[in-house]
Amino acid sequence: MQDLVNLEAMAKAYSPSSMAPDFAKIIFEYESLSALASQRHQSRKIGYGDSPDEKIILFEAKSPTPPPLLIFIHGGYWQELSASDSCFPALQCVREGISYAAIDYTLAPHASLVTIVWQCIRAVRTLCAFYRRQHPGARIVITGSSAGAHLAAMLLASLDDIDAPLQGAVLLSGVYDLQPLVGTYINDKLGLDAQGALRLSPLFLPMTAKVPVVVCWGESETGAFKRQSRDYAARIGANGRSASVYEVAGRNHFDIVFDLCNPATRLGRDTFQLLRGTP
Numbered sequence: 001m002q003d004l005v006n007l008e009a010m011a012k013a014y015s016p017s018s019m020a021p022d023f024a025k026i027i028f029e030y031e032s033l034s035a036l037a038s039q040r041h042q043s044r045k046i047g048y049g050d051s052p053d054e055k056i057i058l059f060e061a062k063s064p065t066p067p068p069l070l071i072f073i074h075g076g077y078w079q080e081l082s083a084s085d086s087c088f089p090a091l092q093c094v095r096e097g098i099s100y101a102a103i104d105y106t107l108a109p110h111a112s113l114v115t116i117v118w119q120c121i122r123a124v125r126t127l128c129a130f131y132r133r134q135h136p137g138a139r140i141v142i143t144g145s146s147a148g149a150h151l152a153a154m155l156l157a158s159l160d161d162i163d164a165p166l167q168g169a170v171l172l173s174g175v176y177d178l179q180p181l182v183g184t185y186i187n188d189k190l191g192l193d194a195q196g197a198l199r200l201s202p203l204f205l206p207m208t209a210k211v212p213v214v215v216c217w218g219e220s221e222t223g224a225f226k227r228q229s230r231d232y233a234a235r236i237g238a239n240g241r242s243a244s245v246y247e248v249a250g251r252n253h254f255d256i257v258f259d260l261c262n263p264a265t266r267l268g269r270d271t272f273q274l275l276r277g278t279p
Contacts, residue, residue, distance in 0.1 A: 010180055010183070010184055011184040011185055011186070012222075013180070013222050013223065013224035014175070014180065014181060014184060014186060014222070014224055014225075015222070016146065016173070016221065016222065016225065016252070016253035016254065017253075018222065019220045019221055019222055019252055019253065020220060020252040020253055020254050020255075023252075023253075023254045026254040026255050027081075027085075027254065029088075030081075030085045030086065030088055030257075031085050033087075033088035033091065034084060034085055034086060034087035034088045035087075036088070036091065037059070037087040037088055037089075037090040037091045038087055040091065041059050041090055041091075041094050042059070042060075043057050043058060043059045043087070043090075044057075044058050044060075045057055045058075046058055046126065046127060046130060048119075048122045048123045048125075048126035048127070049119065049122060051106060053104055053105060053106040053107075053111075053119075054104070054105070054106070054119060054122070054123070055083070055104050056083070056101050056102070056103050056104065056123055056126070056127050057083045057084070057087060057101065057102045057104070058099065058100075058101045058127070058131075059087070059090040059093070059094055059099060059100045059101070060099045060134075061093065061094045061096075061097050061098055061099045061100075062097075063097045066135035066136060066137050066138035066139075067097055067098060067099045067135060067138060068098050068099065068138055068139040068140065068141070068167075068275035068276060069098070069099040069100070069101060069127075069131050069135075069138055069139070069140045069141070069275075070089070070093055070098055070099070070100050070101070070141050070143060070261070070271065070275060071101045071103065071124060071127060071140065071141070071142045071143065072086055072089060072100065072101065072102050072103065072143050072144065072145075072148070072260075073103050073105075073120060073142070073143070073144035073145075073148035073149075073151045073152050074086040074102065074103075074144070074145065074147075074148045075144070075145045075146025075147040075148045075149070075173075076107075076146070076147060077146070077147050077186055078107065078108045078113055078116055078147045078151075078190065079107050079108045079109075079189050079190075080107065082104055082107075083102035083103055083104035084102075084104075086102040087100075087102055089257070089260055089261045092261040092262060092263075092268075093261050096261070096263065096272065098261070098272070098275055099131070099135075099138075100261075101127055101131075103120060103123045103124070103127075104123075105119040105120055105123070105151075106119060108189040108190050109189040109190075109191070112190075112191070113190055113192065113196075113200055114196075114200070116151065117151060117154050117158075117200065120151045120152075120154070120155060121154075121155060121158055121159065124142065124155055124159065124164050124166075125159075125163065125164045128140055128164040128165060128166075129164075132165075139167040139168075139274075139275055139276070139277055140165065140166050140167060141166065141167055141168040141169065141170065141271070141274045141275050142155060142156075142166055142168075142169045142170075143169065143170040143171070143172070143260065143271070144171060144172065144174070145172040145173060145174075145256070145257050145260075146172070146173050146174065146175070146253060147174075147175065148172075148174075149171040149172050149173060149174025149175070149176075150174050150175050150176060150178075150202065152169055152171055152174075153169075153171060153174060153176055153202035153232065154200070154202050154205075155209070156169055156202070156207050156208070156209040156211070156213070157202050157205035157206060157207055157208060157209075158208065159208060159209050160208045160209060160210075166209055166211050167211060167274060167275075167277065168211050168212050168213065168214075168274030168275070169209070169211055169212075169213045169214070170213075170214040170216075170260065170267075170270070170271050170274065171213065171214065171215050171216075171229075171232070172216060172217070172256050172257060172260070172267075173216075173217045173218060173221060173225055173229070173253045173256055174215075174225075174228065174229060174232065175225070175228055176201060176202050176203040176228050176229075176231065176232040176235075177201045177203040177204070177228060177231070178192060178197040178198075178200055178201045179194065179197045179198060179201060180224070181197065182194055182197050202232065203228070203231060203232050203235055206239060207236065207239050207241055210241065211241070212241070212242040212243070212244070212274065213233075213236055213241060213242070213243045213244070214243070214244045214245075214267070214270050214271070214274070215229050215232060215233040215236070215243055215244070215245045216229070216244075216245070216246050216247065216248055216256070216267060217229045217247055217248065217253075217256070218247070218248050218251035218252045218253055218255070218256040219247055219248060219249050219250060219251060219252070220250075220251065220252035220253075221252060221253050225253065226247070229245070230245065233245040244270060246266070248265075248266070248267055
C-alpha cells in the first residue's frame with residue numbers, strides 16, 4: 001500500500017496539468033496559432049529519414065544578412081503533440097528576422113525513447129547542414145519545452161561543434177532525470193526500466209556542446225519540475241558551461257512557450273540575444 005501511495009504521489013509530482021487547469025485551452029491555442037503561422041508565412045518540409053514522422057517544418061526569414069535559426073522540439077511526454085502544433089513561434093520569429101524550425105519525431109509507443117533521441121540527433125544534423133548551405137555563417141540555437149527540453153538536453157550531450165554547430169540552447173520546464181518516471185503512468189508507453197531511464201537522463205551525462213544555455217520554468221509548476229531544472233542548471237555549471245537560470249512569473253508548464261519569442265519578455269530577449277550574438 002505504501003508503494004502505491006508513493007507512486008501516486010510521484011505521478012502527481014510529474015503531472016504538469018495539476019498546476020495548469022486550463023491546459024487544454026492552451027493546447028488549443030498552440031494549434032490555432034500554428035495554423036495561422038502556416039497561413040501567413042511560407043514554409044517547407046525537410047525529411048531527415050524514411051518515416052513520414054521524420055520531417056522538419058522550416059520557416060525562413062528574409063534578411064540581407066544570414067538570418068539566425070531557432071530549432072524547436074515539442075513536448076507531450078514523448079507521446080503527444082507534433083511539429084504541426086508547434087509552428088506558432090514562427091509568427092514572432094519571422095517578424096523579427098529569425099528563421100524557425102519545428103522537429104517532428106515518432107511518438108511512443110510507436111518508437112522507443114532511444115529511437116526518438118536518435119531521430120532528433122539526425123534531424124538537427126540534417127537541418128544544420130541544410131541551413132548553413134543556404135545561409136553560411138548563420139547562428140543556430142536549439143530549444144525545447146518539457147519532453148522537448150529533455151531531448152534538446154540529450155542533444156547537448158550528443159553533438160559537438162563539428163557535428164552540428166550550435167550557438168546556444170533554451171530549455172523550458174524540462175525533465176532531466178527520468179528515473180522518477182519509472183513505475184508511473186507516464187512510463188506505460190515508454191517502457192523504461194531503471195537502467196534505461198538512467199542512460200537517457202541528461203542530468204548524469206557530460207555536455208559535449210560548448211554553448212551558453214538558458215534553463216527556466218514557470219511559476220505555476222510542480223516542485224518536481226522546478227527541482228529538476230535547478231539540478232540540471234547546477235550540472236551545467238559543474239561542467240564549466242554558462243547557464244542563465246530563472247523562474248518565469250505568471251507562467252505555467254504550458255503557456256511559458258508563448259514567451260519564447262516575445263521580445264517584451266525576459267525569456268524572449270534572452271532567446272534573441274543567443275540568436276543574434278548580442279550581449
